[in-house]
Amino acid sequence: MSFIDEFQANLDSLPGILQKKYALLRDLDKSLQDIQRQNEQRCEQEIEEIGKGVRSGNITLNASLIRFSDDALDEQKHSIRIADEKVALAVQAYDLVDTHIQQLDQYLKKLDEELRCERESAAASAVAAPSHDGNMKAGRTSESGRGQPAKQQQLQRIQQLQRQILLVWI
Template identity: 85%
Template sequence: MSFLDDFQANLESLPTILQKKYALLRDLDKSLQEIQRQNEQRCEQEIEEIKQGVKVGNIKPDSSLVRFSDEALDEQKHSIRIADEKVAMAVQAYDLVN
């Protein structure tokens, strides 16, 4: 196969490859938005629980032990992993057309 034939074959498959990558990017974006929404709700709930604990005296306002739950932190880490995957996918798509 000559260089021109190889180039043309790669060029013909490019739209399909890009379409798949962009579809995956959309799926990742939906997942990321859902995880961020859940995490925001969880953090808001935990903040309210902390405020109530301070109000009734169960938690000291200056306590260094006040922090978000492991679940909230795990959701945030998962969001970062998805965002990193989205960036890598976008770079791959860019490299295909560059």
């Protein structure tokens, strides 16, 4: 299996993998929003109860004694854990796409270098190739032209893969 075929197979699975990660991100985001909303309500209720206690004289207004409940603090810690998990998932998705792009860039550089070498070789052999009558012949030799279409097709296919990666990422 050629690099391009293998890369295409990996690329074909990329949208599904990213969709799963994004779905999990959406679920985590919904969960985070629910917990934050619940925590806001809890804190508002606790502030209201503290205010009632101060107004009734049951609680003195001492800042060191006024604090949120352990439940409210636990909810906030849980929110932070979910947010951290969301960041980790986003980084995984980014790294996955970035890895594909880097692989493709490396292959493109290699292919460009091969094409450049072939062109230089073709130019050198065209200048040095003698004709049947013993004179120097200018132009492309049949051997140098053979590999070009395949390389150009590979280059075009790689460029298509790059566009697919960008479409998947967007």
